[in-house]
Amino acid sequence: MFKLMLWQFKYSWKKWLGTLFVFTAAGIVLGFTFIGSFSTINAHLNNGRFNPVQFFAIPAIFGVITIILIINGVTRLLINSFSKDYQLWAVLGANPNQLSELVSGQMMLISLIGGTIGYLLSYPLTSSLYSWSCSTPGMKSFPHVTMYLSPQSFVFTILSVGILTVIVSFGDARRIFVGKQKHFFKFRKIRKQGMSPVRYLFSFAGLLGLIYLYSLFFQNPVQVQSMFSGKDDSLVGTYSNLFLLLTIVAIIAFSLLAPLILPFIVRLLFKITSHNHLKTFTTAYYNVLSKRSFLKSVIVPLFILILFTSYVTYLSIDLANVSSRRKLSNLLCK
Known part of the structure; x- marks a missing residue:
């Protein structure tokens, strides 16, 4: 062998x-x-x-x-x-x-x-x-x-x-x-046409989890801190863990929904884009739709790379602003 x-x-x-x-x-x-x-x-x-x-x-x-x-x-x-x-x-x-x-x-x-x-x-x-x-x-x-x-x-x-x-x-x-x-x-x-009921179920659960995690960014920071970290942990660590979990759930949900979302996006781009003088664009359109597994294999890694880059940027820069605003609010309350 x-x-x-x-x-x-x-x-x-x-x-x-x-x-x-x-x-x-x-x-x-x-x-x-x-x-x-x-x-x-x-x-x-x-x-x-x-x-x-x-x-x-x-x-x-x-x-x-x-x-x-x-x-x-x-x-x-x-x-x-x-x-x-x-x-x-x-x-x-x-x-x-x-x-x-x-x-x-x-x-x-x-x-x-x-x-x-x-x-x-x-x-x-x-x-x-x-x-x-x-x-x-x-x-x-x-x-x-x-x-x-x-x-x-x-x-x-x-x-x-x-x-x-x-x-x-x-x-x-x-x-x-x-x-x-x-x-x-x-x-x-x-070729897999459509999605199975089990995949629909997991996709729906992933979307609900994504919406719930995203809503936590607009809730009271003290409650969020008690959910995702201990009392001694900083607010930076709390939102870092929350954003990491949100990113992972987004990756899984997008991967599950990719066979349904990506063909729709390709068709939408084909309709809103002027392609009368670009015959190769029409050929590429039908070629991509006929090879959906290839489309998913290319787009999903790019999607993950974008999310990962966003996470690193958020971790390096934006979390400092979150912590500063939290300390300022504590001083004002005192």
Whole structure:
């Protein structure tokens, strides 16, 4: 099986190369976490109220969620691309578990390559971003840490990307192959029309949770502080935890609703945009609608990146204003 996996990977490496950016991005995010965390721990600066490890751990949450959400779409695209090969192997007696091992093994190889590239790219990003963050009003109290590459951070980054990719891709591929087995392994294009009732239920629950968390920003800060932190924690930490939870719920809700929202947005853009003189725009419109899994695989990571950037900006700058206003209100009350 391992030789067959290497043979197909070598034979079709150009198609697998299209997924490299996904795992490179995951390597950058997780590399940011482990480089910053190990640099802080080795410098013995991971104690006290202003612990940089907590700051570096936040991107890992977004990175793990991103991998889990987009690997499903990537797996579907690759199975569609290699449908003739998988159909032949199924006729020759390969079962869903063997085919899933083949897919997950090749995705592990490309994830290790992308994770290594991402780890190397994350070093200058980690150093510059943390230096900039420490200069902002919200994080001036954090200690200055000298970032450096280490074997521990490299191993943890590669293992995290590889293991998570294998587990998620194997589960997604097996579910697809088992579903196709019921149709005698006729590997047609895999397209999911609409959403299941369970997905509608979870999407509705995600929207309600998103509305509730957003409404907390307009409630009494004392009540919010009692819900999301202890009495000794600052108001900055309270709203930091609240915004982090809001961001995670928004990512999950958007991923669940993406098959319903994204085609609607594409159709709306097609109607309001002048495309009479742009025939390629019309071609792209129908091409995007016919490949909804690809549309989700591209848009969801960008959406997560925008939310993550907003969170870092909010954490670095806006929280200082929240804390200052709260202290001012306490002085006025006295």
